[in-house]
Amino acid sequence: MKPAKKTQDSKQNVLQLIQSRVEAIKQAILEKKHPELAIPLRNLSNVEYSSQGFFEIKDKVKIRRLTAATAKTFAQTLRMIALSKQLLNQVDIATKREVYYVSKNWGDVRFNEQPESDAVMDDIEAMFRVNREQLGFIPEEDGAAIVGDLKVIDKNPLTGEEEVIDCKKMGSGGWNIPNSVERLQFEPGKVDIILAIETSSMYQRLAYHRWWKKSKALLASLRGVPSRATRRFLRRLNEEHGIPVVVFTDGDPYGWLNIYRTLKVGSGNAAHINKYFCVPKARFIGITAKDIIEYELPTHPLKEQDFKRIDDGLKNDPFVKHYKEWQQELKQLKKLKKRAEQQALASKGLNYVMSNYLPEKLSDEKKWLP
Amino acid sequence: MDAQNQKVLGEKALELASKQRVISVAEFFEKNRHLLGFDNPRRALLTVVKEAVDNALDACEEAGILPEIIVEIHQLAEDRYRVIVEDNGPGIVKQQIPHIFARLLYGSKFHKLSQSRGQQGIGISAAVLYAQLTTGKATKITSKIANDKAHFYELMIDTAHNKPLITAESAVEWSKQHGTRIEMDIQASYMKGLQSVDEYLKQTAIVNPHATIIYLNPKQEQFIFQRVVEELPKPPKEIKPHILGVELGALMKMLQHSSQRTLKSFLTENFSRLGSNTAIEICKEAKIDYNVNPKTLTRDDCERILKAVKHVKIKAPPTDCLSPITAEQLEKGLRKEIDAEFFTAVSRQPSVYRGNPFIVEVAVAYGGNQPSDKQARLLRFANRVPLLYQQGACALTKAVTSVNWKSYGLQQPSGSLPVGPLTIAVHIASVWVPFVSESKDAIASYPEIIQEVRLALQEVGRRLALYIRKKHRVKEELKKRSYIEKYIPHIAESIGEILELQPEQVQVLKQDLFEILEKTRKPVEELKQENPEFDEEFAKIGIEEPSKGEDHEAS
Known part of the structure; x- marks a missing residue:
C-alpha cells in the first residue's frame, strides 16, 4: 500500500466519522434531547495488556x-472538530x-x-x-536523536523530492x-x-566515542x-527490518515504568492508539535492581513519589501484573x-559503560528483562 | 554573721524606713497615667471626652431623662485643646460637686451592683488631674438642679491628700433647667480614624439610640447624632452581690460592718437570692452555728464559708437587673453605619460569671461595599460604651477569633479574625464588667463570658452561612445561565460549520438548544440587597481623610 493512498483513505475515513458523529448530535438537538x-476513558483502569503485546483500550467511556x-x-x-475538518480539507496541519x-x-x-486545548x-x-496526526494536529515535541549505520529516506513535502539522511555522518x-x-523509508547498514x-x-x-561502530548498535536518545x-x-x-530494540534507563521506577513500559506497550492516556505507537518486542537491559548490587553502584535514596510509583505499578499496572520479573524488580x-x-x-571509570557494562549486558540475553 | 555586719544591716533598715511613707492614690496615678488611658496626647483627648460623656449618659438615665449631650472640642494651641461636655441631667448637689470632680475613687457606683457605664469613681477626676498636670489649669464645672441656681466651681486636686482644691466658686444664672457642664483645658492631639473622638461618639450613638449628641470637632465640623428612639432603655435594677462572686477579704470586711445579729440574717440580707434555708445549709456545711454574731467570725470561718458555698446549691442571681440594647436596636445601629446586604443580630439569655449577671448581644453586617480581602471589622461595646483600644487583649476579640468562621463560608487565618466583607458588633451588659485595666479598654477573659459570646456568634454565624450559601447558589445559577447565553451560539455555529448548514438551520439549532437547557433550570432565588437605613454622611464620620492639597481648600 502506497503511503499517499493510505493517507487519502484515512482522511476520508476521518471526515466520515466527523460527519456521522456531528449529525447524531444535531438530530438529538432537533428532538429536544440533551446531546x-x-x-x-484514557487511564490504566481502562487498558488491558493484550496478547499482541501492547495496552489495548477497553470499553469504559465517559x-x-x-x-x-x-x-x-x-x-x-x-x-476543534470543525477546525480538524477544515485542516483535512485544506491538506494542512497545525501543531498543538x-x-x-x-x-x-x-x-x-x-x-x-x-493544557486545556x-x-x-x-x-x-x-x-x-x-x-x-490523522485529524491534522501534530505535536511540537521532538523525536529522539539517532546515530548509527542507517540511511533514512525522507521526502520533501513541497516538491516530492527524495532526501537521503546518512545517520553515520552525524558527528558527535x-x-x-x-x-x-x-x-x-529505511536502509539499515x-x-x-x-x-x-x-x-x-x-x-x-x-x-x-563513535561506540555505534564497534558495537553495531543504532543509538537513540529518548530524553x-x-x-x-x-x-x-x-x-x-523493529517490525519492518527485524532489528531488535533494547532499552537502557536509570535504575528507578520512572525509568522502568514511565519510560520503558510506555515504549514497549504504550500508555494509559494514549490507549486508543497504542496499537501503532509502541514496540511490543522491546527488551530491557538495565539498570536493574540486580545491577545495583552486582556492580556496587553508588545510589540515592528512593523518594516518596518513587515508593508511590512502585506501589501504584504493583497494584494497578496491567503490564507489571503480567510479568513476575517486573514485580520482583520493583519489590527488590x-x-x-x-x-x-x-x-x-x-x-568505575568514565568509559566503563562501553568497555564492560554494555558488552556484558548485550552479549547475554538471559540478563534482559521482558 | 558577725556583730559588725548586723549593725550595718540595722542602720540600712532605719535609713530605708525614713523614706517609706503613704502614697496617695492621686500621686500614684500622677505617675501611672497610662493605667487610666492617658498614655499619649491623642488617647488622652478621647479618654477625657469618654469619661465626661459616660457620666453624662449615666446621670440622665438614672434620673429618667432622655439625654441631650453637647460635646465641643476647640484647639487653643498646637497641642492644647479645650473640651466642653454639657448634659441635661439632673445636676449635682452643690456640696458634692468638688468631691465628684476633684477626688479620685469617689463615686456612687463602686459600692452597688447595677449596670452603668462608670464603675469606680476614677474616670472624671482623673481627667481633672490630667488637665491640671498638663496645662496647670483648673477645671470649670457648672451644675444646676431643678428649681435652684446654678453653681460654678473651678477645681483642682490636692494630690498629696486626694482632696478637692477649690480655686473659685460662685452662684450663676444658667438658662438650662437642669444639667451639668464641664470645661477643661488639656494637652492633646486630634486626629480622625478608628480610635478618634469622632468614631467614639458615632459608635456611642449607635448603641445609645435614645440619646441626642451634638458634637463640634476641632475642625469646626458639627455633627448631630439625632435621637432615634423616644424611649429610655429599661432602667437597670440595683442588686445585691451574689455570694459566689465574693472574695475572702470582701466577705471579712462585710462581716465587720454588718448590723445583723446572726450569721443567718447576715447572709440572707446581704446577698442576692439567698434564703434562710440556703443560709442554714451553708452554715451547716461550714460547721458554724448560724445564730452566731457575724462580727465574731474569724478569717478561718470566712474561708470555711466560702468553701461551703461551692457545695450548696444557690440560686443564680436575678437577671432582670440588666438593660440590654436589644438585638433589634443593635442591628438598626449597624444598618445606619454600614451599607451591607445582610444584617442579623442575637440577644442571648442572661448568664452569670462569678456571681455577676451579664448578657451578650451580637450583630453582624455582611457584604455590600465592605472590603472582602480584609479582616472583619470588630466593634466592641460594654454597657453601651464603645471600646476602641486594646482589641487584641479583649475577651470579646478572643471569642470572635475562637469561632470557626470557615464553616460559615468565610476565610479565616488560624487564630485571627475572619476575612471578608463583614462587621461584627459585640455588646456585653453586666452589673460589673470585668475590665483588664482601669482604662476600661478590654474585657477580662472569663470562660463564661467567652462562651456566651461564642454561642451568640455561632448563632449569627449560622444565619450568615445560610445567606452566604444562598448568595453563592444564586451567583452560580446566574453564572450557569450566562454560560448558556455565551456558549450555546458556539455549539450551534460549529455544528453548522461542520455539517455545512444554512443560517436558518443554525438558528433553529440555537433555539432548540436554549429550550433544552433552560427548561431544566430552576427559577433564580431572590436576594434582597437594599438597606434603606444606610446613612452615608453618618458612615463617613471618623474615617481618616486623605491629606488634602492646598488648592483643594481654595476652590
Whole structure:
C-alpha cells in the first residue's frame, strides 16, 4: 500500500466519522434531547495488556452530556472538530500550540491555557479512535536523536523530492526523528541492535566515542518518556527490518515504568492508539535492581513519589501484573530503598559503560528483562 | 554573721524606713497615667471626652431623662485643646460637686451592683488631674438642679491628700433647667480614624439610640447624632452581690460592718437570692452555728464559708437587673453605619460569671461595599460604651477569633479574625464588667463570658452561612445561565460549520438548544440587597481623610 493512498483513505475515513458523529448530535438537538459525547476513558483502569503485546483500550467511556456546566467544553470540542475538518480539507496541519492560538479567535470559548486545548484534542482523538496526526494536529515535541549505520529516506513535502539522511555522518550529535514518521523509508547498514537510552548525557558519551561502530548498535536518545514519533520510528525499524530494540534507563521506577513500559506497550492516556505507537518486542537491559548490587553502584535514596510509583505499578499496572520479573524488580528496589542513575557507572571509570557494562549486558540475553 | 555586719544591716533598715511613707492614690496615678488611658496626647483627648460623656449618659438615665449631650472640642494651641461636655441631667448637689470632680475613687457606683457605664469613681477626676498636670489649669464645672441656681466651681486636686482644691466658686444664672457642664483645658492631639473622638461618639450613638449628641470637632465640623428612639432603655435594677462572686477579704470586711445579729440574717440580707434555708445549709456545711454574731467570725470561718458555698446549691442571681440594647436596636445601629446586604443580630439569655449577671448581644453586617480581602471589622461595646483600644487583649476579640468562621463560608487565618466583607458588633451588659485595666479598654477573659459570646456568634454565624450559601447558589445559577447565553451560539455555529448548514438551520439549532437547557433550570432565588437605613454622611464620620492639597481648600 502506497503511503499517499493510505493517507487519502484515512482522511476520508476521518471526515466520515466527523460527519456521522456531528449529525447524531444535531438530530438529538432537533428532538429536544440533551446531546451527548461519548469519550473513551484514557487511564490504566481502562487498558488491558493484550496478547499482541501492547495496552489495548477497553470499553469504559465517559459521557459528556450538554448542560450549563459542560456547555463551554462542549462548544470547544465542536469548534476543534470543525477546525480538524477544515485542516483535512485544506491538506494542512497545525501543531498543538497553533491550535491553542487558533482558539483565540473563538471569542468566549477560547482556551486560556494550552493544557486545556491539549485535553480537548486528546478527547477528540480518543472519541474517533484515531491518531491526532490523522485529524491534522501534530505535536511540537521532538523525536529522539539517532546515530548509527542507517540511511533514512525522507521526502520533501513541497516538491516530492527524495532526501537521503546518512545517520553515520552525524558527528558527535544525532539526527532528530521528525513529528511524523509514516512517510520515511529505511536502509539499515551494519546494525544488529537498537539501543534506546534514557538520558542524553549517556547518549553523548557513546556518540562521542563513535561506540555505534564497534558495537553495531543504532543509538537513540529518548530524553525522558519517548514521544509517539519515537515509538513509531522504533516500531517500524523493529517490525519492518527485524532489528531488535533494547532499552537502557536509570535504575528507578520512572525509568522502568514511565519510560520503558510506555515504549514497549504504550500508555494509559494514549490507549486508543497504542496499537501503532509502541514496540511490543522491546527488551530491557538495565539498570536493574540486580545491577545495583552486582556492580556496587553508588545510589540515592528512593523518594516518596518513587515508593508511590512502585506501589501504584504493583497494584494497578496491567503490564507489571503480567510479568513476575517486573514485580520482583520493583519489590527488590523497594526493599533496597535506593535508586541508581545510568551515570553511576562512571564511578568505575568514565568509559566503563562501553568497555564492560554494555558488552556484558548485550552479549547475554538471559540478563534482559521482558 | 558577725556583730559588725548586723549593725550595718540595722542602720540600712532605719535609713530605708525614713523614706517609706503613704502614697496617695492621686500621686500614684500622677505617675501611672497610662493605667487610666492617658498614655499619649491623642488617647488622652478621647479618654477625657469618654469619661465626661459616660457620666453624662449615666446621670440622665438614672434620673429618667432622655439625654441631650453637647460635646465641643476647640484647639487653643498646637497641642492644647479645650473640651466642653454639657448634659441635661439632673445636676449635682452643690456640696458634692468638688468631691465628684476633684477626688479620685469617689463615686456612687463602686459600692452597688447595677449596670452603668462608670464603675469606680476614677474616670472624671482623673481627667481633672490630667488637665491640671498638663496645662496647670483648673477645671470649670457648672451644675444646676431643678428649681435652684446654678453653681460654678473651678477645681483642682490636692494630690498629696486626694482632696478637692477649690480655686473659685460662685452662684450663676444658667438658662438650662437642669444639667451639668464641664470645661477643661488639656494637652492633646486630634486626629480622625478608628480610635478618634469622632468614631467614639458615632459608635456611642449607635448603641445609645435614645440619646441626642451634638458634637463640634476641632475642625469646626458639627455633627448631630439625632435621637432615634423616644424611649429610655429599661432602667437597670440595683442588686445585691451574689455570694459566689465574693472574695475572702470582701466577705471579712462585710462581716465587720454588718448590723445583723446572726450569721443567718447576715447572709440572707446581704446577698442576692439567698434564703434562710440556703443560709442554714451553708452554715451547716461550714460547721458554724448560724445564730452566731457575724462580727465574731474569724478569717478561718470566712474561708470555711466560702468553701461551703461551692457545695450548696444557690440560686443564680436575678437577671432582670440588666438593660440590654436589644438585638433589634443593635442591628438598626449597624444598618445606619454600614451599607451591607445582610444584617442579623442575637440577644442571648442572661448568664452569670462569678456571681455577676451579664448578657451578650451580637450583630453582624455582611457584604455590600465592605472590603472582602480584609479582616472583619470588630466593634466592641460594654454597657453601651464603645471600646476602641486594646482589641487584641479583649475577651470579646478572643471569642470572635475562637469561632470557626470557615464553616460559615468565610476565610479565616488560624487564630485571627475572619476575612471578608463583614462587621461584627459585640455588646456585653453586666452589673460589673470585668475590665483588664482601669482604662476600661478590654474585657477580662472569663470562660463564661467567652462562651456566651461564642454561642451568640455561632448563632449569627449560622444565619450568615445560610445567606452566604444562598448568595453563592444564586451567583452560580446566574453564572450557569450566562454560560448558556455565551456558549450555546458556539455549539450551534460549529455544528453548522461542520455539517455545512444554512443560517436558518443554525438558528433553529440555537433555539432548540436554549429550550433544552433552560427548561431544566430552576427559577433564580431572590436576594434582597437594599438597606434603606444606610446613612452615608453618618458612615463617613471618623474615617481618616486623605491629606488634602492646598488648592483643594481654595476652590
